[in-house]
Amino acid sequence: MNARQQVIRVGVLGAGTVGAEVAARLIGDRDEMRARVGAPVELVGVAVRDLDAPRHPALLRELLTTDVRSLILSSNIVVELIGGIEDAREYVLLALDSGADVITGNKALLATHGPELFAAAERVGAQLAYEAAVGGAIPIVRPLRDSLAGDHVQRILGILNGTTNYVLDRMDEHGDSFESALERATELGYAEADPTADVSGADAAQKAALLAGLAFHTSVPLDAVPVEGIEHVTLDQVAAGRASGHVVKLLAICERLTDPSGAPGISARVHPALIPRSHPLAAVHGANNAIYVEASAAGSLMFYGAGAGGPETASAVLGDLVSAARRHVIGGPGLLGSVSAALPVLDPGLVTTRYQVTLDVRDEPGVLASLSAVFSRREVSIETVVQSRAPGSGTATLVVGTHRASESSLAATVQDLSRAGEVAAVRGVLRIEGE
Amino acid sequence: MNARQQVIRVGVLGAGTVGAEVAARLIGDRDEMRARVGAPVELVGVAVRDLDAPRHPALLRELLTTDVRSLILSSNIVVELIGGIEDAREYVLLALDSGADVITGNKALLATHGPELFAAAERVGAQLAYEAAVGGAIPIVRPLRDSLAGDHVQRILGILNGTTNYVLDRMDEHGDSFESALERATELGYAEADPTADVSGADAAQKAALLAGLAFHTSVPLDAVPVEGIEHVTLDQVAAGRASGHVVKLLAICERLTDPSGAPGISARVHPALIPRSHPLAAVHGANNAIYVEASAAGSLMFYGAGAGGPETASAVLGDLVSAARRHVIGGPGLLGSVSAALPVLDPGLVTTRYQVTLDVRDEPGVLASLSAVFSRREVSIETVVQSRAPGSGTATLVVGTHRASESSLAATVQDLSRAGEVAAVRGVLRIEGE
Numbered sequence: 050m051n052a053r054q055q056v057i058r059v060g061v062l063g064a065g066t067v068g069a070e071v072a073a074r075l076i077g078d079r080d081e082m083r084a085r086v087g088a089p090v091e092l093v094g095v096a097v098r099d100l101d102a103p104r105h106p107a108l109l110r111e112l113l114t115t116d117v118r119s120l121i122l123s124s125n126i127v128v129e130l131i132g133g134i135e136d137a138r139e140y141v142l143l144a145l146d147s148g149a150d151v152i153t154g155n156k157a158l159l160a161t162h163g164p165e166l167f168a169a170a171e172r173v174g175a176q177l178a179y180e181a182a183v184g185g186a187i188p189i190v191r192p193l194r195d196s197l198a199g200d201h202v203q204r205i206l207g208i209l210n211g212t213t214n215y216v217l218d219r220m221d222e223h224g225d226s227f228e229s230a231l232e233r234a235t236e237l238g239y240a241e242a243d244p245t246a247d248v249s250g251a252d253a254a255q256k257a258a259l260l261a262g263l264a265f266h267t268s269v270p271l272d273a274v275p276v277e278g279i280e281h282v283t284l285d286q287v288a289a290g291r292a293s294g295h296v297v298k299l300l301a302i303c304e305r306l307t308d309p310s311g312a313p314g315i316s317a318r319v320h321p322a323l324i325p326r327s328h329p330l331a332a333v334h335g336a337n338n339a340i341y342v343e344a345s346a347a348g349s350l351m352f353y354g355a356g357a358g359g360p361e362t363a364s365a366v367l368g369d370l371v372s373a374a375r376r377h378v379i380g381g382p383g384l385l386g387s388v389s390a391a392l393p394v395l396d397p398g399l400v401t402t403r404y405q406v407t408l409d410v411r412d413e414p415g416v417l418a419s420l421s422a423v424f425s426r427r428e429v430s431i432e433t434v435v436q437s438r439a440p441g442s443g444t445a446t447l448v449v450g451t452h453r454a455s456e457s458s459l460a461a462t463v464q465d466l467s468r469a470g471e472v473a474a475v476r477g478v479l480r481i482e483g484e
Numbered sequence: 485m486n487a488r489q490q491v492i493r494v495g496v497l498g499a500g501t502v503g504a505e506v507a508a509r510l511i512g513d514r515d516e517m518r519a520r521v522g523a524p525v526e527l528v529g530v531a532v533r534d535l536d537a538p539r540h541p542a543l544l545r546e547l548l549t550t551d552v553r554s555l556i557l558s559s560n561i562v563v564e565l566i567g568g569i570e571d572a573r574e575y576v577l578l579a580l581d582s583g584a585d586v587i588t589g590n591k592a593l594l595a596t597h598g599p600e601l602f603a604a605a606e607r608v609g610a611q612l613a614y615e616a617a618v619g620g621a622i623p624i625v626r627p628l629r630d631s632l633a634g635d636h637v638q639r640i641l642g643i644l645n646g647t648t649n650y651v652l653d654r655m656d657e658h659g660d661s662f663e664s665a666l667e668r669a670t671e672l673g674y675a676e677a678d679p680t681a682d683v684s685g686a687d688a689a690q691k692a693a694l695l696a697g698l699a700f701h702t703s704v705p706l707d708a709v710p711v712e713g714i715e716h717v718t719l720d721q722v723a724a725g726r727a728s729g730h731v732v733k734l735l736a737i738c739e740r741l742t743d744p745s746g747a748p749g750i751s752a753r754v755h756p757a758l759i760p761r762s763h764p765l766a767a768v769h770g771a772n773n774a775i776y777v778e779a780s781a782a783g784s785l786m787f788y789g790a791g792a793g794g795p796e797t798a799s800a801v802l803g804d805l806v807s808a809a810r811r812h813v814i815g816g817p818g819l820l821g822s823v824s825a826a827l828p829v830l831d832p833g834l835v836t837t838r839y840q841v842t843l844d845v846r847d848e849p850g851v852l853a854s855l856s857a858v859f860s861r862r863e864v865s866i867e868t869v870v871q872s873r874a875p876g877s878g879t880a881t882l883v884v885g886t887h888r889a890s891e892s893s894l895a896a897t898v899q900d901l902s903r904a905g906e907v908a909a910v911r912g913v914l915r916i917e918g919e
Contacts, residue, residue, distance in 0.1 A: 191631050305827070360783075367634020
């Protein structure tokens, strides 16, 4: 390949929430994309059904086309985000047969026609990538395929549908009924107007089939995945679970098993289940997703994050896109230590955070006021003070919580404090992070 | 490349805990490796200092060699697990210059000589992979490099050292002093005989430099990472943190910042910090590691698992090895939908789990005994029964928790129950998973 000179031509099929986001990022982050890939990445067009639909962003107007086939045949990488099954299948096959890489978030397509599409990709040596199809922005496809490629996955427990997790979480935490929790999910935009695919477990089952195939290096047809939804989960069951230290989650379970003769096999299934409150999955609240993987050597791993949403899903699509584009440029998966940005490491004194400062001070009137002045002179603002006295000792311990301040201001404050006559000792400083 | 005929020759440098485990898995999983890679993967030798050291496993005796250079020059993939810096650097450069891919778990080497080594890899188009260097078995290098390649990482908060997390967890949960918690960590094998590199934060700082480089597509020298260890964290500070709803963790923090002029830059640092108890990282207990990533589009992601250990680290090394080997065979990162195993999907009736069965029954003497008989006839063993009465209604509700039973036995039991005269209704069945 005439590496560094080439332009990577990208065609996006579909301008819905995710498609429009992907297209906008390809335009807005053009320079960064170029640096990360090692060649220009050009959005050559966005295929839509109706050029004049009012929802299309102005930014994309000039790139819109209804000629899907021409767009596909002029692209090195095709991003399929039109959804549905039969049209998507036709376009993906056309793209792969032309030698283009395909990136899709279409779990229904893959769960239905996966083997045919992967065979088409293999035939021409193209990539068919689908990180966005399972767990939204959570990287799980690549870890299962690559990072755990030398291990044996024994079991996966996945919370793969945000809507149902939100509903069950409301039932558990707030005692909402199924109906009112679902209504709330719809109001908040977590659930579709028709939430059947979520509530019935059908959405999770498609993802379970994909995960089981990846984890066990095989192909799992969708109709081999038994499914139960959450429609019949009652508040009584949730309460009984709570009483026994459990919480109800809609789980996708993929596991290695043996049949009665001892022969190995696998199972993939989706159903509501009680899990112990101490299990890491029990702490997955709201519309989040998480995938808990048990592997022979790696032990237990968990991958957690937002399972849906336009920007989140676009992040997964763009990750696949950069990887595919790098392969066009350098013929491999990219350089793990490559430097494409030149961001300087800033002076640590510029970092800002909150602090907890512990001081031993003289137990005298006016000490607090004079120490407050030390903090404020350095522009460090005090949020909380907790004072404890050791009776008769003449000293007290102050635990001071500050508002956000720079490391350099805090260091100057600590120096001033250690010189202040009222202070017996600065016992310690801890930063407060993650807020 | 003459793809399918070729043999991938692997040389392992070092026969310590991880090296011996990797070598043993290459031998034991030979058939599976071949299927996953698409070509035979042959362990051609294991380089050691002393052929006769008694700790070498018998399995490896015939593969041991002290001639490191010959082993390197006869390998397609070199796995560097000797540790240390200068010898490792020399061997890795020799391997890369010969065109071999290198897989290493040597964070000290990469944090010290990373730019030189990555440049050497880039020169010949070889891979230098190091998933095992950060977070043990947790896939984090690949997700940062590939899955988030189209996103903007804003901040990483990482618990990257298991020993210090164990010590701080003991101080927080059990009120142990720093010294006694560290002693316990040493007894349990979490801490080295000399725990200085862990306790001082030096180990975490090497990992932070690598993560910051990956996340921000730049190179972060180790000496640009300010470090504080946990030696001076006191029980008083832990208690004060607890009182304000926080927990002390040793955090590696990598973030985008701006300097006072508004110019962008980054910071990477390691220090103990208070984080809110509601933060997902607060729930990371014992010697586990976790990496919490905040990205513009993907939102918050967390990667959780065992951060150290022989089999766990070997899992990460083998994942890199399979990916590198696939690249030799098919010239790309491998097929996402490839089928290399032929495990059948078993009859769902064979799956076993525990169940919670909710029944409305007649509130009469002897009902429990007769229903117990229904369960035991189908070989479903009852673990718990909770009975609640609706006074005056003549019915009671039973919540029955079973021991592990097959889906088919449970289905037959439910059918029998629904026909039993004592049962007004089988209200629901929930499976119990994750135990």
